[in-house]
Amino acid sequence: GYEWQDQNKKWEAYSVDVMIKIADAIVADQTSLSVTCQNRSYDIDLKKLIQTNTSTKVTRKIHRVKSSSLF
Structure with missing residues (x-):
């Protein structure tokens, strides 16, 4: 699975649906993808290993x- 680092430097797991989207993007040789979590949109860069809040x-x-x- 994948996790993101919060403002307190704590690692938080992505939801299962976001993890599936990340896995699908990797299988498709994509270097980035866009996801929505908790009504916020993010661009995820799989090469730089960062997420960016689009707002x-x-x-x-x-x-x-x-x-x-989980699995």
């Missing part, structure tokens, strides 16, 4: 975690 332009780090206890 505020705030960027946050993302990373991949090996196996998730």
Whole structure:
């Protein structure tokens, strides 16, 4: 799965539907994608490993975690 880093430097897991979109983008050799989480839109850059809020332009780090206890 994938996680994003909040303002307190804590890693938070993406929702399952966003993780699926990220996985689909990787399989399709895409380097970026757009997602909506909690009524906010983000652009995710899979090369730089960052997400950018499309409204505020705030960027946050993302990373991949090996196996998730969710699955």
